[in-house]
Amino acid sequence: MYRIDFNKLRFLICDDNPHMRRILRTLLHSFGAREVYEAEDGATALEMYSHYVPDIVITDWAMPIFDGLELAQMIRQPESKGNPYAPIIMLTGHSEKRRVTVARDAGVTEFLAKPISAKGLYQRILNVVASPRPFIKTKTYFGPDRRRNTNNAYIGPERRVGGEMEVMQQPSLLDKARSNI
Amino acid sequence: MAKEKPGTLQIKSFADHHVITQPNPLRKVLLRVPESDLDDPVGRAEKALAGLSGEFKSWMTIEADRLSAAHAVVLRDGFTIDNREELFRAAHDIKGDAATFGFPSAGAAAESLCRIIEHAPDLHLVPAELITHHINAIQAIVRERTKLDTAVMASKLSKQLRGVADEFLLKVNRDRPEHLEAILAPSIVPAE
Numbered sequence: 352m353y354r355i356d357f358n359k360l361r362f363l364i365c366d367d368n369p370h371m372r373r374i375l376r377t378l379l380h381s382f383g384a385r386e387v388y389e390a391e392d393g394a395t396a397l398e399m400y401s402h403y404v405p406d407i408v409i410t411d412w413a414m415p416i417f418d419g420l421e422l423a424q425m426i427r428q429p430e431s432k433g434n435p436y437a438p439i440i441m442l443t444g445h446s447e448k449r450r451v452t453v454a455r456d457a458g459v460t461e462f463l464a465k466p467i468s469a470k471g472l473y474q475r476i477l478n479v480v481a482s483p484r485p486f487i488k489t490k491t492y493f494g495p496d497r498r499r500n501t502n503n504a505y506i507g508p509e510r511r512v513g514g515e516m517e518v519m520q521q522p523s524l525l526d527k528a529r530s531n532i
Numbered sequence: 533m534a535k536e537k538p539g540t541l542q543i544k545s546f547a548d549h550h551v552i553t554q555p556n557p558l559r560k561v562l563l564r565v566p567e568s569d570l571d572d573p574v575g576r577a578e579k580a581l582a583g584l585s586g587e588f589k590s591w592m593t594i595e596a597d598r599l600s601a602a603h604a605v606v607l608r609d610g611f612t613i614d615n616r617e618e619l620f621r622a623a624h625d626i627k628g629d630a631a632t633f634g635f636p637s638a639g640a641a642a643e644s645l646c647r648i649i650e651h652a653p654d655l656h657l658v659p660a661e662l663i664t665h666h667i668n669a670i671q672a673i674v675r676e677r678t679k680l681d682t683a684v685m686a687s688k689l690s691k692q693l694r695g696v697a698d699e700f701l702l703k704v705n706r707d708r709p710e711h712l713e714a715i716l717a718p719s720i721v722p723a724e
Contacts, residue, residue: 354571356561368625370591374632377584381577406558413624415617436554444628446643446719464720465628466639469577481562486552496551 355480357383363405364389365396365422366442367414371467375409375442378469382476393417397425401433407479409472412443412454419443420457427458429493436486438479438495442467458494460484581632588633589677595629596638596674598622603667611655620649626670637686638673641666644694651701651711662700666693 362384364375372389379387388403390396394417396410408426410419423439438460443450446464454462461475484496544551565571599622606615623645630639645666652658673686698715705711 352565352567352569353562354565354569355573356563357573359561360558367621368629370595370633371625371629374581374584377580378577381580382573406561413621415621436557438558444624444646447714447717448720449714449717451720466631469574469581473574473577480558483556483558488550488552489548 353481355382355477358385360384360407360476360480361386361403361405362388362407362409363396363399363403364409365391365393365414365419366411367391368411371411371442374467375472378467378472381469382473393419393422393425396422400426400437404434405437407438407440407476409440409442412441412445412450420454423454423457423459427494429488435493438483440472440475440479442472455497456492458492460495585634589674592626592630592633592635592638592674595622595626596671599626599642600667600671603663606663607660616649616655620646623649623666635673635677637683637690638670640687640690641669641673641693644690644697645670647701647715648697651705651715653704653708653711657704658700662697666697669693 357379362379364372364379364387366372366375369391372391376387376389386403386405388399388405390399392414393410396408397417399405400408408422410422412419419441423441426433426437426439427435429435439458440461440463441454441459442463442465443454444465451462460479463471463475486494487496540554542553544553599619602615602619602622606619609615623642626642627639627646630636630642645663648658648662648666649655669689673682673689676682677686701715702712705715
C-alpha cells in the first residue's frame, strides 16, 4: 500500500477568494503539507512559481486580469527557464464539460469542479503524484498527454501521426496507491 | 522539495508531435506502508474542514453582500464590461463555495444567475426582475438558513428560479446553437 508523504511536497495555490484559499490551505496542511504558498491572482502566482518552484500548482479559473487559464498557458512554455512540467490542478466553479476541454487544451493536468471535498482534492493530488502522464509537444500544444484512453478507431482531424508510440502504457502505481483511500 | 535534476527528459519525435517523458519527479513522495497503516489524511482533512464551519455563515454573508454590491452598481450604472465581470465573479464564487459553506440552494441560485449572465445575448434586454429575484433569493437563503423549515423552501425557490431562467435563455438563444448546446448540456457536478 502507498501513501503520499505530503511534507515533502511544495504547493502553490492561486485563488482570488480568501475564503477558498483558507479552505485549501487547511486541507493541504491536514494532509501533512508544510509548504503552501498562496497567490491571489495569476500574475503573482507566476512570479511565485518562478521563485518557489512548487511541485504542484492548484489554481482557480476565474480571477481578475490574469486568470487561471492564462497562468497554465504561461507555465506551459516549453522554452521557458522555469519548470514547464509541474502538475497543474484547476479547481473551479465552472462545471460544464466544454470548460474541462478548454482547461485540458491549456495544459491543465487535472480538473476539480467545486464544491471542493477533501477526498476529491486528495485523489487529484494522488493522480499527479502516482500517475504522471508523458508530455506532448505539437505545433499548437504543449502539455500532459490529453489522451486518458486509447482509441485506435479514432480517425478525426487531430489524430497524431506516428505508429507504436500512440499507445502509451501508464505506470500502475496509481491503482496501488488508490487502495489507500 | 521533490525535484528531479534536469537532463533526464526522453524525447521521441514523430511526424507531427514529440512525446516527452521523464522519470517521475514526485515518485519519492510515495511511501510504501503496511496494510495495517491507519493514517487517514482524508478523514483528518474533513475534520479540519468541519473545524472551520463556525465561520462559514459569516463568509457566506460576505459573499452574498459582495454580490448585492455588484448588483447595486449595475442598477446604478447599467451593464458595462467591468460591472458585468464583477457581478459574474461574485455569483460564480457563490456557485463554487456555497455548498462547501452549507448553503447548496444559494449555490444553485447563483449558478442560475451565472448562466443568465453568460448566455443572454444582450444583458440590457434581460428583465431586471429576473436578476433581482436571484440576488434577493440568495440573500434570503443566507439570512434565513438557521430556521429549520427553510431548507426545503430554499431548494424549491432555487429550482423555480432556474426554471424561469432556463425558459428565458432557451427563448433568447433559439438562433444561437452553440449557446443552446451549452445551456442544455448536463453539469459535470451532481445536482443538489
